Amino acid sequence: MLVVRQRQLKSDREIDNDSGATGKFARWRHNDNIILFVSDKLKKCQQVLSVRVKYKSKYSNIELPTQINKTDxxxxxxxxxxTALMAKYRDSSSETDYASNSTSLTLSPSTPVDISETVLRNVTQSSYSEVASSKDVAPSSNNQSISRHPDLDFNRETSSENAASNLDSQTTLEDVASSSTCDLSINETNVFNEIPDTNIEDIGKERQLKNVCFFCDKDRKQNKDIPHTSWHENRNIHKYIFNHIVSTVExxxxxxNCVLLSSLCDTYNHYLxxxxxxxxxxxxxxxxxxxLEEKIQKHFKKSIKFISKQKKKIIIHKDCSLLENDFTRLEEDNLIDKVALTLRNAILKIEKSKLPLKIKTHDLITGECVILDKLNRFFKVLMG
Structure with missing residues (x-):
């Protein structure tokens, strides 16, 4: 099983497909931290990208950063x-060894060794031995503060070496004792010494930056600039109208209650x-x-049911039953909806004319449009 799994993982890496260049990156769950680019890693990725672009292989549309920064x-x-290329692509490139992933460095015999630390340690150790061998030194308050300090315990060699590493070759223990009245210990001083000179505003800017993966970040996918065609417009229109129908059914x-499927379909087509x-x-x-029935059934699944009555389909809750009075009410509601949609379509088709800048009484009486006969008749019947 382990061998089969390893072969499967290897085949997944070496399969080259022109479609979906960033799909595999997006499917991973990236819980690990993002590693910032360094010069050798970025150079290797650029060389691999040139090979992929040359052979039009998978991930050839990845856009790498041009220089190293603090976010990419x-x-x-x-x-x-x-960086995993097929064997035929690796053989075709003689400039880069793609099988090598090691970035460790080893010191050569000719590498110069810094001996300043060794000399400093020897000098300070001799100073400690001279003070320790002297038994006639009178105890002072400074010496007591040294002995009580946890970071300056003479009985521990490691503590003395750490303290001596921050001293000058000519510094004596008396100078150390005089400086021990500070509230900061030697270890804390080391921490402060290691902090570089950085502007506070720069630190605030760096905290606002967000590290991104150049291979799987959604904002860097090339398919983000897909051209918007008429097909996309129609899809958005249908999506908007169907959401309105879903709200009505909910x-x-x-x-x-219940509703006629034909009434919902008329409303859908009216918006179209x-x-x-x-x-x-x-x-x-x-x-x-x-x-429309298939779309509603797919959306609501088993929470609704369709009942056929007099060659008309009715949408109702799965736990409810249809009564005779319900069907009569549905037919009346459907008739009212048809009249309302008919008048609405007629009103939307009315041609409007803008009023002049200098409006007169005649212009106000005439208005911007002519009232339709259908609308006048409806209000006459409605008002009696």
Whole structure:
């Protein structure tokens, strides 16, 4: 099983596919920290990228940083997958050894050794031995403070060496004792000495920066600039209208009511016609009851059920039953909805004319449009 798993992982790395260049990077769960680029790693990635671009292989559309900074980095798995090339690609490149992943350095025999630390340690150790051998030195307050200090215990060799590493070759223990009245210990002093001279504003800017992986970061995918076509426009329109239908069905289910499928389909097509009026060049086609039924069933799954009555389908809650009065009410509601949608379409098709800048009484009486006969008739019947 282990051998099969290793072969599978190896084959996953070496498969080259032109589609989905960053899909494999996005599927990983990156819980590990992001490693910032260094010169040798960035150079290796650039060489691997040139090979991938040459052969139009997978991950050839990755955009690497041009220089090293404090934000751009990589995950270990992303780096391993990107730099893993097939054998035929590795053989074709003689400039880079892609099988080598080691970045450790070894000292050569000719490397010069800094002996300042050794000389300093010898000098300070001799100073300690001279003071320790002297038995006639009278105890003082300074010496007592030294003996009580945890970081200056003469009985511990490591503590004396750490303290001596911060001293000058000519510094005596008396000078150390006089400086021991400070609240900071030698170890704390070492920490402060290691802090570089950095501007506080720069530190605040660095804290605001976010490290990103150049291989799997969503903002760096090349498919972020997909051209927006008419197909995308139609998809967004259908998505918006269907969300409105879903809200209507959810309200019906909460109240344990029912609704006609044909009424929802008429509402859906009404919004489609309105969108087509706004953009006459758009290729928008109306939907059928069967198409809307499948979409609603797929969205709500088993929380609803469809009941057929008099060749009409009714959407109802799964735990409810349809009564005779419910069907009569649904037909009346459907008739009201059709009248409202008809008047709405007629109103939206009215041509408007802007009023002049200098408005007169006649302009106010005429208005910007002519009232339709359908609308006048509706209000006459409504008002009696």
């Amino acid at each position: 980095g990589y995950h270990r798995q992303c780096y391993s997958s990107f 309200e019906v289910l909460q109240k344990k 016609e309105y969108e087509q009026k706004l953009d006459p060049q758009s290729d928008i086609s109306l939907i059928t009851n069967h198409y």
